[in-house]
Amino acid sequence: RKEVEQDPGPFNVPEGATVAFNCTYSNSASQSFFWYRQDCRKEPKLLMSVYSSGNEDGRFTAQLNRASQYISLLIRDSKLSDSATYLCVVKGPGGYQKVTFGIGTKLQVIP
Amino acid sequence: NAGVTQTPKFQVLKTGQSMTLQCAQDMNHNSMYWYRQDPGMGLRLIYYSASEGTTDKGEVPNGYNVSRLNKREFSLRLESAAPSQTSVYFCASVDRDYYNEQFFGPGTRLTVL
Numbered sequence: 001r002k003e004v005e006q007d008p009g010p011f012n013v014p015e016g017a018t019v020a021f022n023c024t025y026s027n028s029a030s031q032s033f034f035w036y037r038q039d040c041r042k043e044p045k046l047l048m049s050v051y052s053s054g055n056e057d058g059r060f061t062a063q064l065n066r067a068s069q070y071i072s073l074l075i076r077d078s079k080l081s082d083s084a085t086y087l088c089v090v091k092g093p094g095g096y097q098k099v100t101f102g103i104g105t106k107l108q109v110i111p
Numbered sequence: 112n113a114g115v116t117q118t119p120k121f122q123v124l125k126t127g128q129s130m131t132l133q134c135a136q137d138m139n140h141n142s143m144y145w146y147r148q149d150p151g152m153g154l155r156l157i158y159y160s161a162s163e164g165t166t167d168k169g170e171v172p173n174g175y176n177v178s179r180l181n182k183r184e185f186s187l188r189l190e191s192a193a194p195s196q197t198s199v200y201f202c203a204s205v206d207r208d209y210y211n212e213q214f215f216g217p218g219t220r221l222t223v224l
Contacts, residue, residue, distance in 0.1 A: 004153065006125060034212075043201055043215035044154070087153070095161055096142060096205050097169060099154035 003027060004090050006102035014110050021105045024070045024089030032091035033064055033071045037084045038104060044087055047073075077110050078109045113137055117202050117216035124223045131221050132187040133181045134202030143185035144169075144213070145177060147198040151179045155200065160185055192223045 005024045013019045025033075033050035048055065050071050061074040064110040071090075076083055085104040090100035115136045124130055130216045131169030136143065146154040160179040164171075172221050180187060189196060202216040 008151075022134050042219075043217050046212040049212075054176070095159075096144065097156060097161075097167065098212070099156070100144075101155075103151060103153050 003100045004102040006088050008103055008105060010106040010108050012108045012110055013078055015078055015080060017109075018074065018076045018077055019107065020072055020074045020085055021107075022070050022086075023090075023102055023105075024068075025088075025090045025100075026069070027090070027092055027100075028066075028069060030045055030092050031071075032092045033062075034089040034091070035060075035062055035071075035073050036087040036089055036101075038087055039083050044101075047086070052110050058065050075107075078107075080109050080111065083107055083109045112207070115202055115204055115216035117200075117219050119219060120217065122222070123197065124189075124221065126193060126223060128192050129190050130192065130221075131189075132200055132202075132221075133184070133193075134186065134216055135184045136181065136202075136204040136214070136215075136216075138206070138214065139182070140204035140206050141153045141182070143179065144203040145185070145187045146203065147171065147196075148201060148218075149198050157187065157200075167176045167198075192221075192224050194223045197221060197223045199206060220221075 035047040036044040037047045038044045056065040059076045078085045088102035123148045140183040144159045145157040200219045203213045
């Protein structure tokens with residue numbers, strides 16, 4: 001089993017739709033969780049951290065389920081500008097050398 | 112404040128040639144990292160430097176060397192390039208090894224023929 005698994009997509013959704021991505025991780029000792037956004041041919045940028053209690057930032061909601069070892073990202077009212085690849089990032093105990101990146105889920109928002 | 116910068120942006124090498132990828136950050140971060148990104152795979156750590164003066168191997172270090180020249184700069188060297196090293200290389204830095212955000216450079220697209 002891969003350490004971090006994501007459905008690569010693509011997810012093609014119409015503008016205004018709600019879309020959700022899941023990401024599973026295998027190391028139960030993982031401590032920190034993030035969603036990064038990567039635009040085509042660009043560097044990854046932090047979208048949001050994922051907290052145990054769940055957190056929301058505008059149209060984006062992230063949740064963590066430690067029992068089932070997955071994190072999720074929900075995007076409401078999708079915009080064309082949301083088209084990108086969303087990377088699930090899991091950090092184990094220790095420093096950032098313990099970070100594992102998922103392959104990313106590609107989202108295409110269609111007019 | 113430029114963040115993390117990388118040079119060059121693009122490079123084409125022939126098998127066996129050598130080159131150095133440069134990375135610099137102006138955020139006074141302690142830790143710096145080199146990753147490669149290949150299609151269908153997540154970013155994989157090549158080498159990292161937890162602090163000035165230290166470097167350690169990551170997941171895929173073979174064929175690479177690094178130098179942490181000072182707190183700002185962290186370079187990656189390919190001594191004898193191979194086609195398997197064709198990839199996009201990202202440098203990143205982070206303030207502390209904690210829950211903080213990693214900042215990435217714009218990447219170097221390397222093709223080895």
